[in-house]
Amino acid sequence: MSHWEETLIGTSRCFLQVKSKIPLLSRSKSTVLISGETGTGKELFARAIHYSGERKGKPFVPVNCAALPDHLIENELFGHSKGAFTGALIEKHGLFHEADGGTLFFDEINSLNMVAQSKLLRVLQDQEFRPLGSTKSRAVDVKIVAATNADLRYLVDARQFREDLFYRLNVLPVVLPPLRARREDIPELASQFVKRSAEEFGKGGIQLSSGAITKMMNYAWPGNVRELEGVIHRAVAMAMGETLEASDLDVPDHEPTGSIAMYVPDGLEEILIEQGGFQETKTKMIDEFERAYLTKLLSTHQGNISKAARAARKERRAFQRLLHKHGLDRRTFSAAEQPVETLAC
Ligand SMILES: Nc1ncnc2c1ncn2[C@@H]1O[C@H](COP(=O)(O)OP(=O)(O)OP(=O)(O)O)[C@@H](O)[C@H]1O
Ligand SMILES: [Mg+2]
Structure with missing residues (x-):
């Protein structure tokens, strides 16, 4: 077994099904979009895609889209030429240049703002980019792998994510099943x-x-x-x-059956000490809370949306929209219904 295979633990049918696609995803030049809830192994998969193929001798460059400050995105991705702006004393290479021949991993792509989305779309369309202040475009050979823990289709419907970029990214979709x-x-x-x-x-x-x-x-x-x-x-x-x-083991013995207690997601402390401004941290915390709350509620009510919505005192359709936003599927919570193959994998 090669090294990348050993890093991915799991022998369940739906896990093996996704895992078996890795060599194919790696051989193709097309963009891969990995979706899955937080902690399902999206980055591990992205690395496996890179290290299982011909690009393994070249760099794997992760880009955390949530942590890229808006005003620095272009500079980070494309670099700048000497004298491009005040203080640009020397030429700086961007991440596209760094990843040439290898893979650029856009983590949390759902956090990319609209301006950055249009810049990225242009590179994906033209297969070339222009450093800030430069008159010349540069061709790049970079495999793009993106990851999201939100439902990008929902964000497209909500006009928070460009539809054209979504289709450019979603050429080879991979959905990682929740644990x-x-x-x-x-x-x-x-x-x-x-x-x-x-x-x-x-x-x-x-x-x-x-x-x-x-x-x-x-x-x-x-x-x-x-x-x-x-x-x-x-x-x-x-x-x-x-x-x-x-x-x-520091986990509850049983899922709560009565009222839903405030659930503090694991890793919240990590989020709190991550760098990032108040707004960014607040958005992340609300996101984490929503996901944990919905997961708990659906688990308690075994995937019954009407009951879960009632317990949350939310209108059923609004509740469903929230589930879409977080990419949660009620069927993965149902004791009776096993997750549908295409759904989990
Ligand atoms: N199948 C697996 N086998 C072994 N370890 C795994 C597996 N899936 C995930 N992990 C481990 O779980 C942790 C989380 O994985 P990873 O960072 O890839 O998740 P993620 O989906 O990118 O999470 P997030 O959305 O929060 O960024 C890592 O330490 C990773 O090594
Ligand atoms: Mg990740």
Whole structure:
């Protein structure tokens, strides 16, 4: 097995189905759009696409669209020539130049503002870009992989994302299933994370008890694989013995059945200490809250939208719009209905 294959843990049918597309996605010159909830492994997949193909000897350059300041986007992406503006004392190469021959990974593409969207569209159409202050365009050979945790179609409908750019990006779409739609992968993921964390903390031979596994299988994991990784990491760090019991895992035993308690998403502290202004942080927190709240609610009501909307005291259609916004599908919460193949994968 090659290295990139080993990084992607999971043997569930829907996971293997997406994984099997990687060599094909990598060979094609077309743009790949990876969608999936937060923590489902979008960046890991983007890296696998890069490292599984001919571009692996060239750079993989991630661009966090949410962290790019509006006024610097062009400079960051395309660079500038000497004297392009006051203070431009030397020529600066942009990320497109850096990634030449390799892959540019546009993470959180849904956060790209309208101006940046039109600039990106132009490069995708022309296969060339012009550094600020330069009169000459430069051709580039860059594979574009983009990721989003919001439903881009919803953003297009809401006029927050350019439709033409959406179609340019969505040539090869990949949808990563949420962890709750592939629960059978939880034990393998968890034991790999235990192994990794145990090595990191110099604690050999830590095992998961069957109670711990049951507890993990019964939880909805709104933060997906990243949340699972974090829970295990903390449990291993605190472990006194060689077995991790259910009580050692910091997740609720049961999904709440009555009123919905305020849920603080895992990783919120990380968001708080990330650099970024008040507005950006606030938007991110509201986003995280909405997703966690909806996940919890749908999980409690087993994917029944009417019941969930009623509990949230929201009109059914407005509730559904919120689900679309976060790319959540009620069927992945239903105990009776297994997720439809095309839906999860
Ligand atoms: N299938 C997998 N096998 C092993 N580890 C995984 C898998 N999927 C995700 N992970 C791990 O989970 C964490 C989150 O993955 P990643 O950063 O790729 O998710 P993401 O979808 O980009 O999240 P976000 O939307 O929040 O940016 C990483 O530490 C990654 O290594
Ligand atoms: Mg990511």
